[in-house]
Amino acid sequence: MSEAVRLGVLGCADIAIRKVLPALAHVPSIRLVAVASRTAEKAAEVAHRFGCAAVAGYEELLDRTDIDAVYVPLPPALHADWVSAALRCGKHVLAEKPLTPHPAETAALLDLATSARRVLMENIMxxxxxxxxxxxxxxxxxxxxxxxxxxxxxxxxxxxxxxxxxxxxxxxxxxxxxxxxxxxxxxxxxxxxxxxxxxxxxxxxxxxxxxxxxxxxxxxxxxxxxxxxxxxxxxxxxxxxxxxxxxxxxxxxxxxxxxxxxxxxxxxxxxxxxxxxxxxDQCANTLEAFAQAVLKSNTGPVGDLTSRTAVLIDEMRRRAPAA
The missing domain is CATH 3.30.360.10 (Dihydrodipicolinate Reductase; domain 2)
Incomplete structure (x- = not known):
């Protein structure tokens, strides 16, 4: 791998545009290659702003061979499918919190990252x-x-x-x-x-x-x-x-x-x-931690809070009296 992680972004969510993509300017160990949106117009708008390629469609971005890792700022209900797809395409993944809405899905993704020998990190800054x-x-x-x-x-x-x-x-x-x-x-x-x-x-x-x-x-x-x-x-x-x-x-x-x-x-x-x-800058620090895990081949889940927190959140939901 090159000295910098080549990054693609699945989705042009507010947190990506407002926090994460601007912070990349302070993280030399990551190079933004492309952003993808469901519409070509949105992808082009964001790509022009941050100086990278625009891709219409998430599948097309995952198929690119010039990307090592992806950042997934999609809504939580979409994480399981797209994080899984990225890992199966051989990409390392930084995904917004929560990793998924359900602890079983979260555990399955963590296991998939381990078996695929790819870094998977939940973006809690x-x-x-x-x-x-x-x-x-x-x-x-x-x-x-x-x-x-x-x-x-x-x-x-x-x-x-x-x-x-x-x-x-x-x-x-x-x-x-x-x-x-x-x-x-x-x-x-x-x-x-x-x-x-x-x-x-x-x-x-x-x-x-x-x-x-x-x-x-x-x-x-x-x-x-x-x-x-x-x-x-x-x-x-x-x-x-x-x-x-x-x-x-x-x-x-x-x-x-x-x-x-x-x-x-x-x-x-x-x-x-x-x-x-x-x-x-906790956002830049988080991106740097992700990049170093990728560059040092520390494959698998990063950190031990993701699974434990998912279980606790689900237990809180189940313990709460019916609405």
Whole structure:
């Protein structure tokens, strides 16, 4: 393989245009080759903007021999088919979260990546921010003693009815779109968790869940409370409580690449400290991690959160009382 991963994009979704494709300019280990859309016009528009080839149709992009890997920003309900097709065509895959709406489909794709000896990575970016790594180091080194509890939320304002988050057939809903952030953060900081209880609030007209909460628990009686929704004021935060202090993180999941961020650390005796973290581009870091996995032939699934989070999200759905 060349020194840079040759990338194709399956779909011109908003997150691709607004975040991922601009971040590629800061990742020399990836070279954008082509973008595909269902329409030639859309593909040409995006390709012109980012200086690459335009392809009409996803199959045509997968058939190209000048592409090593693909990024899949399609709606969640389309991931299983197109990620599977890409892996079977010999492409490495970076796919938007959730990898699929169903844990069995997610497990099947992870197994396929392993057998195909191709990298498969779910695009959850915040774990790749240096602030998140520093929080993990603080917890691991005992800065707050034994971690006992996590509370976290990710909520967003209502989107237009046409937004894919409001489409049941495309894999919409707050549980799949928003809950993944605090659920993933809780696991990173507390370890493996199980679902104790959950609630979901549904919009019957749209046919999707729009809000919810869950109580999780793990070894040593640790607990995690998560709140998520898409009819709310914006929140993006978590707190980790230990027996000797606590850590608080605001704007936890989507800090701007040029933003100085903070970690608030408070000890049991009341001493408070604000740790300043320099700006960091978690989107570029995620792309770099994917590229290095491909270039170093670290084939198979990248990271261990994808499967565990998929199972927890599904269990939260099953534990919630019927709407």
């Amino acid at each position: 915040f774990p790749h921010h240096s602030r998140q790594r520093r929080v993990r180091d603080l917890v691991t080194t005992g800065a707050i003693g034994n971690p006992l509890a996590f509370t976290g939320s990710f909520t967003i304002p209502a989107r237009p009815a046409s937004d894919i988050r409001n489409s049941a057939s495309l894999g919409g809903g707050a549980l799949l779109d928003a809950a993944v952030y605090p659920v993933a953060a809780a696991q990173m900081l507390l370890g493996e968790l199980d679902v104790a209880s959950a609630v979901l609030r549904h919009d019957r007209e749209l046919g999707v869940d729009v809000a919810g909460a869950a109580l999780l628990h793990g070894a040593g009686d640790v607990t995690a409370q998560v709140v998520f929704g898409m009819r709310h004021a914006y929140t993006s935060e978590y707190q980790v409580l230990g027996d000797r202090g606590r850590i608080t993180v605001e704007n936890a999941y989507h800090p701007r690449a040029d933003a100085v961020t903070e970690i608030r650390l408070q000890s049991r005796n009341g001493t408070a400290e604000t740790l300043v973290v320099p700006p960091d």
